[in-house]
Amino acid sequence: MQAISVDDLELARSAGRVGRAPAAFLAAVFGAAIGRHGGADSTVAAPVDWRVPFRDYLSTLDVPAEAPEAVWSEAKIRLVATHVEPVWVLELDHTLPAAYADGLLDSLHGALARVVADPDTPLADLFTDASAEQSRAADELWFRPPVWHLVGWLRRTAERRADSVAVEENGSRLTYRNLEEAVRATTAVLRARGARADDVVGLATDTLTDTVTTLLAVLRIGARYLLLPPTNHGDPLRRTGCRVVVGAAPPDGDDHPAGVTLLSPDDLIGAAGPLAEGERPQRAGGYLAPVDGGYVAMSAEPLFNLTAWQLVSLSMDHDSRVLASPGVDPGALFREVVPTLAVGGTVIARDRTPLAAQVVADRVTHVHLRDGVELPGIPLGHLRHVCVTGGEPGPDARVVRLFARPETQVALTARDGAALGRPITGVTAQVVDRTGHLAPPGVPGDLHLGGRCVADGYLADPGRTDDRFTPDPHGPAGARRFRTGLRVRWDDHGDLVRVPD
Template sequence: MTPDTVQHTRHLTRAWKLLTGAATAVGGSPAAVLHAAMRVLLARTSGDEEISLAVRPGPDGRPYTERWSYDGATTVRALVRADPPLGHPDAGADGSSRPLPTWCVGPVCGAGDADRFPVQIEADPVRGCRIHLDGGRYDEREADRFADRLDTLLHAVAADPDTPVARLPLLGDAERSHLLALAGDGLADRGGVRLSALILAQCRLTPDAVAVRDHHESLTYRDLRERAEALAATLRRHGVVPDSAVAVAAERSAALVVALVAVLLADGAYLPLDTSWPAARIRHVAAEAAPVLVLCDEPYTALMAECFDAPVLPLSGGTGTDRVSGGFPATNDGEPGAVPAASDRDTAYIIYTSGSTGWPKGVAVPHRGIVNRLLWMQEQYGLTPEDVVLQKTPYTFDVSVWEFFWPLIAGASVMMARPDGHRDPGYLVDLVREAGVTTLHCVPSMLGLLVEEPGLGACTGLRRVFASGEALSPSLANRFHQLHPAELHNLYGPTEASIDVTHWTCAQVEPGPTVPIGHPIVGVRALVLDPADDLAPFGSPGELHLGGVCLARGYVGRPDLTGRQFIPNRFSGGSGDVLYRTGDLVRWNPAGHLEYLGRIDHQVKLRGLRVEPAEIEAAAAEQPDVVSAVVLLRDDLPGGAKLVLYVVPADGAELDADGLRARLAARLPEYMVPSCTVVLPELPLTANGKCDRKALPVPARRPAGDRGDRRRRTRR
């Protein structure tokens, strides 16, 4: 700091006593204890495993730079014993009350000019500890937090210098209370209502309004109710009761909406199937989810009959390949029988998403989660009977759920895009304009294509656009607002938490380096936790943990995986017994908004589709000619981001890359089959023996016309 720099000064009156007490306990000096504490504070709040500190020990000391590798298992005692006390071996080394010279510390800035250091600290037995912070880097609120954290840390070190530094508390009461308030309480009383009841209520309220239309037919709410109730009766006769899974294999159409509503009216849970999945993947889902029957479009009857032991019926519920006779559970349409009572905790739908074990995992979402999500959306954005919502997201992805059902509980209309139409930005712009669509969802990669379409500005009826599934960049948000006056909302959420859990309304100009994901919705608790599972300070990265009524019930047939991802909630406060570990790295920015930073693992999003590289790696490693495999999403290849598979062949094996790709395609959905394969004699390793993903080579450029260039685009 220079003499004319604005400074924020904070006093820690008890710090000197704490420093000398800790110094005596560890056999070091107050200077060394303070140095160690600052290392821990800056490393913990930055989230970096390696930090570079610039230090000036005293007003006349020579500035120097040190690099320190953070180890959460070490202790302040170990740090003090390992390092000299800042070049002042006589500065209180005996634990006496001699004052410490003013010294400076902070991230490296400039060429070691001490006057530019953002933090200066003085300590003596009379005035305690005084912290001077650069006003250009810290505002008043951040200065208060910095001082509170150092004070809390010094208290903890004095109490027990042998506590691992990762578990030393940083947060004062004020910051902790503020973080918990921002996280939300996770509570929402929706009266125990089920989604099916909300839809029926709307059908009775506006029977003659258009509920859903596709390119071939238009159904009023009366039509929807009559057809769905007739099909629901058929489903009950086939044994559908609360929590029964009903698989659905169909193209996008008005008839699909009827089928989904019918499953809900029958108290079942619908299980959408992607008919382009390999048969092996469908059989895995069939064995794990065990649906009581399958509804499908006629072209898929043979495939479904091959993969399922359950009855296979046409989407309309007519005569199908019913191979089950007798022994059905009692129906719940008035006949006697021990049918479980329906509850808002019953499963409403099951969506399979990429898993890390080599096979996908099924997420079971209860009625109370999706009802809360849809009612919040209506309270927040308020559809009217004049609104038209475009349904274009494939129904195997959870965004489709609000596209189907939000308009149906609000008296609005659903416009069904043609099958595969979600991949064609030109068609989508034309449909939005011609059908009078007012509400649209796009993953940012598709939004980037839409803003390049010349007809977007002519979509004058478009009022609101929702973006989710990928990080939304400020440049794309600002580009959209330059071209169209519609609201743009950035939503975030995993499948395991009823679609979306945070929301942000984009400004006309988003000024920051990122677009925030915003704040928790009603019924969500969003806690940012550090590696020690404590609250991460403001501005510090941490893993997002979710609680509240939004949570899924877990993974179908996978209690082991459910137990690992849905963990006990020690911050309960009435918000539920468990928290879901998202694996997403986020932070609360100084203004109190959540920002998405990335992943703590290798999960990626490819054109809005969730991909666990470990699932692909496991499938490849099971092949007899492969010893090890690593998958990387590379964005430095021609044509945009692509999955690249790196494999080490078994000894003596002649690995055929095209043959390996074909074997993977028999198990994985198309979007998860790597675009190209790189064969390596061995994988590059880091010092600790893990694969060094940063050292994996860029694939050699393949000739035009290969599979990487021919791949079908899949966007939600």
């Protein structure tokens, strides 16, 4: 049993201003506090509109005008307010985790103080933000890069690992020296064909080697890569304004828009000198990811942060051998390729053999799986980590769940059974409750992701961008956060878990 008290005279004075007895007044405060904390199935209706003044909410409640005590009872909570002159004593009896109960008492205590001072206070303003420290409680895993620029970091690693194997595909091996030469040549050709920073370059390459080479060249000029599907190139090219495509010719009947330049991998072969100083990008590029009939633009800062986090979190080093396949998910391709090359490891092309067999045959150390892929059968004993985007963490600590959306790169990570987990370094996860405030543990709310994971916004759709990418009131000036639409809460271990709709 936990208790707080409120002065009898102050409470009576405030209750009298709205024409209700103290017990009825307290029952309404209970209703607002429990309503914030997600209570249901209670003896007093929780608020529906959090903008209304407390006085108006009180007038809607069917509670006795005169009573010696106020009671709020639910399955796990019983709140009782009893008049013990010269105070009212509020007692909380519960079977909640301690952190949840403490948060409820804090909400109740603050709401009482504000409503006693002014019973016309809007319901939402009876409460305040929980500590923002919870939102920033990341895993603190991060690799200090040798160069604070993704392109420079990749080039530095290529110089140091020049004779090591960067890419293995179908029995062939490409060293870091060969890869750097190919990237420089591709960069020169793309620039000669007019590709510049913030432009879109389509990738329709058939091999992983060509895909990796072009991807790195696109990042180097500060542009964004767009993974094209096997068919129907025309629609994504028109939607994104892409004017340069590297890869195979389009399928029969697939119309490329007028003005699009198609470059085959053979067109990119040749020598290229170093970039002139004026041609060096001020920042690395990114990619475009398809989402709900449109595209979202991801840029350099979240990708740099992800790379630095991934190297430590997934125990990556120059002996890492990471399986990769181009697919149609640009974020997944980035996670497979770029951190591996930043640390000096080897990217292994996925072949047609069963996954388990290739893991053993190619001595793979890391596998990234998409939603819905079954873990049974994967030889975990041969792997350092299996990363699953979507689904639940496995029983083995080497199985890591990554939470990513097209609008964010990896933002949350979970191990050991937590449904969503907690933020990675550099990312904030804010649970915004019904009142619009940061929620304390146990209180459900909408998940907003901020920090170094947020995309630039939806391509050519400012209205949708403004709706989902909003200013972050808890971040530095100019910071933004992404409203995911997921209902979550903090559990008593500091992890985020889903809340059923």
